Amino acid sequence: MAEVVTFGESMGLLMPQFEKTLESSQTLEFSFGGAESNVAIGLSRLGHEAGWFGRLGSDPVGKKIAKQLRAEGVDVSRIVWDDGHATGMMMREVQYQEVSVYYHRKHSAASHMVPADLDEAYIASAQILHVTGITPALSDNCLQTVREAIRMAKKHVVKVSFDPNLRLKLWDIAKAREVIWSLAEEADYFLPGFDELKLLLDESDWERMRPRLNELDAISVVKGVERNTCIVQRSGVTSVPFMNVDNVVDTIGAGDGFCAGFLSGLLRGWPLEKAVQLANVNGAMVIQMKGDWEAAPTWELVKRRMENQAHIER
Amino acid sequence: MAEVVTFGESMGLLMPQFEKTLESSQTLEFSFGGAESNVAIGLSRLGHEAGWFGRLGSDPVGKKIAKQLRAEGVDVSRIVWDDGHATGMMMREVQYQEVSVYYHRKHSAASHMVPADLDEAYIASAQILHVTGITPALSDNCLQTVREAIRMAKKHVVKVSFDPNLRLKLWDIAKAREVIWSLAEEADYFLPGFDELKLLLDESDWERMRPRLNELDAISVVKGVERNTCIVQRSGVTSVPFMNVDNVVDTIGAGDGFCAGFLSGLLRGWPLEKAVQLANVNGAMVIQMKGDWEAAPTWELVKRRMENQAHIER
Amino acid sequence: MAEVVTFGESMGLLMPQFEKTLESSQTLEFSFGGAESNVAIGLSRLGHEAGWFGRLGSDPVGKKIAKQLRAEGVDVSRIVWDDGHATGMMMREVQYQEVSVYYHRKHSAASHMVPADLDEAYIASAQILHVTGITPALSDNCLQTVREAIRMAKKHVVKVSFDPNLRLKLWDIAKAREVIWSLAEEADYFLPGFDELKLLLDESDWERMRPRLNELDAISVVKGVERNTCIVQRSGVTSVPFMNVDNVVDTIGAGDGFCAGFLSGLLRGWPLEKAVQLANVNGAMVIQMKGDWEAAPTWELVKRRMENQAHIER
Amino acid sequence: MAEVVTFGESMGLLMPQFEKTLESSQTLEFSFGGAESNVAIGLSRLGHEAGWFGRLGSDPVGKKIAKQLRAEGVDVSRIVWDDGHATGMMMREVQYQEVSVYYHRKHSAASHMVPADLDEAYIASAQILHVTGITPALSDNCLQTVREAIRMAKKHVVKVSFDPNLRLKLWDIAKAREVIWSLAEEADYFLPGFDELKLLLDESDWERMRPRLNELDAISVVKGVERNTCIVQRSGVTSVPFMNVDNVVDTIGAGDGFCAGFLSGLLRGWPLEKAVQLANVNGAMVIQMKGDWEAAPTWELVKRRMENQAHIER
Amino acid sequence: MAEVVTFGESMGLLMPQFEKTLESSQTLEFSFGGAESNVAIGLSRLGHEAGWFGRLGSDPVGKKIAKQLRAEGVDVSRIVWDDGHATGMMMREVQYQEVSVYYHRKHSAASHMVPADLDEAYIASAQILHVTGITPALSDNCLQTVREAIRMAKKHVVKVSFDPNLRLKLWDIAKAREVIWSLAEEADYFLPGFDELKLLLDESDWERMRPRLNELDAISVVKGVERNTCIVQRSGVTSVPFMNVDNVVDTIGAGDGFCAGFLSGLLRGWPLEKAVQLANVNGAMVIQMKGDWEAAPTWELVKRRMENQAHIER
Amino acid sequence: MAEVVTFGESMGLLMPQFEKTLESSQTLEFSFGGAESNVAIGLSRLGHEAGWFGRLGSDPVGKKIAKQLRAEGVDVSRIVWDDGHATGMMMREVQYQEVSVYYHRKHSAASHMVPADLDEAYIASAQILHVTGITPALSDNCLQTVREAIRMAKKHVVKVSFDPNLRLKLWDIAKAREVIWSLAEEADYFLPGFDELKLLLDESDWERMRPRLNELDAISVVKGVERNTCIVQRSGVTSVPFMNVDNVVDTIGAGDGFCAGFLSGLLRGWPLEKAVQLANVNGAMVIQMKGDWEAAPTWELVKRRMENQAHIER
């Protein structure tokens, strides 16, 4: 069974080709995306058994997502097929160096996810359950589903990893703060970005943020604290520097790549600091190629990069 | 102002390239469609002033639709921009010679159309108001909007043309029968296909269908009664044969092309029979090229074809 | 475990786009093919558990093949990765309505397949082992591997299906006759085409061919005996007519589609005649879309077509 | 007849489009490459008569190579067509800024080249014979062919230019050192890169490398000795600085461009230093456009660049 | 009616895709361009009513231009269709970072423009007439047309804006100097680039150029005087600095974007300095996306950029 | 030297991809065409030495034409490069099964061809000079050039082949009749199509046309006299039937393919009837693939087809 189980919304993704805009394009690239499935693919490429599920419409978009995840070796046996609702879609374009996203996800199959979609035995068999703050923002029943999944995980002593992935297009900050914090309180690993954390805590001073994180049971791993990733535990803070890469091709997916790398480190039984180093390298590689998950590196390539980096750092 | 005013839902349209399926395509063609806007473009290419409006989301899909309609010379000044809802989308593919369509139109901007979106002066200034049986199927407020538009037209002695365009994916047959018939009762021109009519009347015998059509005030123009188009009036039935074309490239849009041709004939003040001949030729040309509306011929080309046909028939 | 296990050579496939020739194309389509993997995909789409294996080079071509088979739901857990030899390639083009194929398969990973690549338990767990006459033509060790696989199947009472797939580019007719006949003698189902059979038996008269087939223990299913598929058993011959389809887009893969349909019928426990009907419909659908295996229909679509056909035949 | 004659292996070249990987691409770019034919094209674009030959399979890949070389004005009259072996192929991709190449060249037509393929009169008529260290690595008969060609050149007082082009995928370093050095001993111009030279001489200190080069009769031109190209003669060393260009689009082909530029300088009767300047500019321009040989500049453009550079350097 | 009226030559534009050259491309991108229509589109995107006209051939190139301008909301009602001459074409490619343009515009429809093509009432109804120095270079009748248009404008107290757009491929410098200066003498706004001005005045010293500009009645806006745009009036010179952007994707269209921004500022009744700031931002954005006019930003995006810049500058 | 020498205008050719129209295409296919160069390529593919020349502009279009002709093995050594005029261009599209062509050839380089462009020794060395009725329609100097070339041929006892290729877009019928007939009077082989001949002779009755042809010294080969090709000599008429092919992909180039086949038959020393059979097969194959000259078959393929046809006819 899967070492890591994750679930959420994956959507069809449409993007203009050849630096055109959506409006002026006669053809579009057609792929898919979703924070949780990106993490599952990232883990699979790093050599782990990862399982992803979610509600998909019984339409070509849903079938494409399932096929491509299966191609990547992700276990898709728990996907719930929804005949009544379409798989969500998103469109994305870059204009004057700014990314815009347009969603067709309201009333999507995924937003109709319910606790009954969860397979307790499946979750129980995993070592880690990974959830994000996007799912609870989709609908109330989605929030219930996340809570129920965490409850199942804890019951079966499965670790819970939580990436807040704050999306202010989906809910307002007040609601988001309350729900995300309540979920962080249930997690074993809490993986926010620094800017996200500022919004969540309504606080921009790192020194004042740390005690707040110490209220949590979770180990917090905060990305992007000035070119450092900070591991915050009650016992103290460890800063892991990351090497900035240039030749950035496409920044989307960096956070999911980070997450996959970190969970891979945990599964390998590595110390936290080393797991974060893997996370940093994995995140950095994802942005050096095109694609949200297409760019996720294999274990072979990440290993080589880490070894090279070790040489350079020495 | 526009000679013909029409309104309804236009949606982004995604199709696989190179005979692939949606599921297996890495790129898609990106155009748009909608029965009413197809008719408006058809009329514009035939040399008429046509106006189309409807609710479009303030997203690239909506903007693309508006731009392309404007490019075709359709008056788009009455479009209602909806910041709160996305423009609808449809995907289409051909497998083993069968067409499948997948809609992302539930909760679309268009389904939120309300009577207040109508500009009475605009409708009043037209010679013909053209509506279809798709709009009333979208939502109750859409139905109200259609009823209100017809009321406005009648008040200002604007002729009403009505193409039932029965879509059983949008509503059940019982509801469709009731609403469509009630709208046909308001129309001046009723333009059903023969197969559609069978479903609407729950009757497959042409002889028994005709008296039912005579209950209407409208002149009915029934397409496809065995290679004939039948003009049904209380005074009797006229059958206009159509010349079957081979080299059919893409059958979608034939009905809209027919409709544009018929309304063009009316606007030209032609006798009904000649208007139907124009309709037949226009419908036939649309299916000899790719595209729902891209294939709509210009007046120059239709005229030449009609003249050639006249020669051949002689 | 897999209901049907099959193995052989799958290769990268390169074809010109847009009706160009290989020589004049600046871009090529890149897919893959292989008779046995086509059958495995065909079975998977019809709802069965199918497993395919073979030697693939550890290169992007091999990885692409494995990923796409996995996407299609084919079990690829027994693939043997060969670091020392490249995955084979083939190029294909159509000129003046004739297909030409160019192979880069000599010394390919697949031609290095050895009996030790076989997993006896895996074969033992299947209901049917499917092999073709291509594999024994690749190399002596490949022939040994086929013989060994059949031995394993028979030991574990797994049925053996054998499609001769005569390829005179790979060996001369004398050698082919000898080996193919010796393999047919081991099979439970022998699935030649009529023209192939003529070459194999050096005999063109159907009446004189039948007694030769009766020498075999296998049930022979002969394709294309004048628009019939003939089931030849010692007890007699049953002719199953097939409905000729027009709109033939791409004839490649018809035989593999036939085979998948036939095996699907067997797995469903259908009588031979009905299995052959399914085979006919499946083969016919494959040629109505582009692609060797891309065109393989799902159970849902085949079922619908069979039911329609039943109506028409009645 | 040709001023420069060269021969070796040219192969079909497949690359993903649109920054995809080979594995994930549904289409590939299809061109060709080969160090010696790159040099021949480079020379032809600079205005010289260049002849290339080699064994090509009688397949579309071989025909494409011959046609494109002919298009570029390269004399291809001595190509040997091999019906029994396929033209070699290579695939190339870039991942995370690293280039990977995959060859299908074992047993290719080119590897079957034999001394009998050489046309002595053709070589005799040239001013320069250009060979590389790739050909002798392909097979023993290829090595014999290179030796025989050099023997012919020397017999007819044709200068021999030799670019080692060390490819450790094709042979081990011990064998490569021995053969390459023995060929360098026959050459009039030896054109190694600095890093290559380190491997060939198993020596990384420039001061200790120079006496080794002085053992050769050849004039050595060593590329990339810290932004200099060094002309090593017994009479001493001349360092020619090269102006580093940014906007590097594709580094492949730089060495071949250098070589074409250098030979062009020799043919023009320029002093060595000026020939190396031309070589530097030509090499630098090749990397500012896409393509191995597609990027080779015409004489008109190189001249303009050299003149501009002259201005700037002054 | 249009706030700004402009006229001139618009041509079909062909460019290689995928970094190829024209010579080696099997496909080309097909768009259109023209300095005046670029300005019209730029103004329309900034929210103004702009009208463009000119002679277009009654061919698909001409129709494409008219349709796309109409799509962009430009009023094209005064286009003159010329059955006897083809719409001009240009081809463009980039090699080694240098742009080359090839024209097929001699004898084009546009070069046959005559004063009778002008609609005096149309020009009279505008606030600004915008002309460039390209049109008078096309033919004598074109020059007469420009003079006549300016005469009409002045008669109806319409402001005249004049961008010299010096094209030495179209005429020699002596003729250009004379004609351009004579037109500048008629203008209200004269918008040269600094380098252009040097050529026009045969003078490279800024201090000596200024008195020459003061001879004109026009307000001169000189682009690119060392990262400043200089507003030259008899009352003095105001320098408006522009923020240099990196990520320059395609420099073509910058000047037209500047012009559109400046005219937009005038129409908004802004002080000259603020109009120039808008011009600078608009010009800078155009070069950050692909396309001559495709890259013209909307008012919404320009406004946001200006506000951000204001913050940064503070 | 070339066995057949021909000259005339070759132009860049632009066509929409994917069944779009020129107006709606964002990309175009870019090739080239010209009746005489089509014949030269056809001959080269059939194994002959063919030389083509003409005036080409020194622009990428001209260079592309020269390169592709050279690639096809056509001798292009006599091309005249014209710095002052652009290479002509044509655009082509198919709408509702009708082909439209748009020319940009007025004032093209080719229309400036003069007798001085002819190399007498080159023409003298050929066995056949092939000219068409397009060249004399381009300009008076072009007509003089054709006359002068024929004079040179006759002086050196080179046979003259003449295809009238009547193009009423280039001149009026009266002028065409006079000039074409005067050229036919000089020819050894006159190759009109039947419909063309009707226009040229202003006569539609075959029986009355034959005596007119007998006035000529030339052997006339009339294409398309009711599925026959008629060889008209004073000694009588021979009718060679051609086998009609279906699967017609693209009819353009049929006449040029016919011509290449006929000249090939002459060069092989075949009897006229057999030469016409080759012409028929060659013409028929050209229309079974895409492209004006891309579809020209090689000798190998034509030979195979002729042999098959021989079998079938027997």
Ligand SMILES: Nc1ncnc2c1ncn2[C@@H]1O[C@H](COP(=O)(O)OP(=O)(O)O)[C@@H](O)[C@H]1O
């Ligand atoms: N330019 C960069 N260089 C190196 N690593 C980076 C870079 N950008 C992102 N990363 C890595 O990816 C991680 C996640 O980046 P972040 O910007 O937080 O992603 P997201 O916005 O997708 O959540 C960072 O913590 C870091 O490890």
Ligand SMILES: Nc1ncnc2c1ncn2[C@@H]1O[C@H](COP(=O)(O)OP(=O)(O)O)[C@@H](O)[C@H]1O
């Ligand atoms: N094959 C054809 N040949 C000629 N005309 C046709 C053909 N198919 C459709 N048409 C024309 O188009 C009209 C509408 O066709 P129909 O099939 O009813 O369209 P739709 O299904 O889009 O409503 C017909 O009445 C006829 O005039």
Ligand SMILES: Nc1ncnc2c1ncn2[C@@H]1O[C@H](COP(=O)(O)OP(=O)(O)O)[C@@H](O)[C@H]1O
């Ligand atoms: N034109 C056709 N119409 C219907 N079925 C067909 C057609 N062509 C092939 N088939 C089906 O496919 C089967 C295999 O066809 P065949 O030509 O023998 O394939 P292959 O050459 O790939 O072995 C046939 O027996 C038949 O069932």
Ligand SMILES: Nc1ncnc2c1ncn2[C@@H]1O[C@H](COP(=O)(O)OP(=O)(O)O)[C@@H](O)[C@H]1O
């Ligand atoms: N970045 C660069 N700027 C300028 N010239 C370059 C650059 N890179 C390569 N060259 C030129 O190309 C030559 C060959 O480069 P090299 O890297 O040795 O090529 P290769 O690896 O293909 O053999 C160099 O000696 C130099 O003249």
Ligand SMILES: Nc1ncnc2c1ncn2[C@@H]1O[C@H](COP(=O)(O)OP(=O)(O)O)[C@@H](O)[C@H]1O
């Ligand atoms: N790199 C740049 N950064 C910011 N603005 C620029 C840049 N390049 C051009 N612009 C803006 O565009 C204007 C016109 O640029 P210019 O080079 O004169 O265009 P053109 O050559 O098209 O006439 C400049 O005055 C400036 O406002």
Ligand SMILES: Nc1ncnc2c1ncn2[C@@H]1O[C@H](COP(=O)(O)OP(=O)(O)O)[C@@H](O)[C@H]1O
């Ligand atoms: N459908 C066809 N089937 C067989 N041969 C054909 C066909 N069409 C054309 N050809 C061959 O090509 C020749 C030239 O055809 P034609 O239509 O006259 O060409 P064009 O219009 O290009 O001059 C014919 O004489 C015949 O030999």
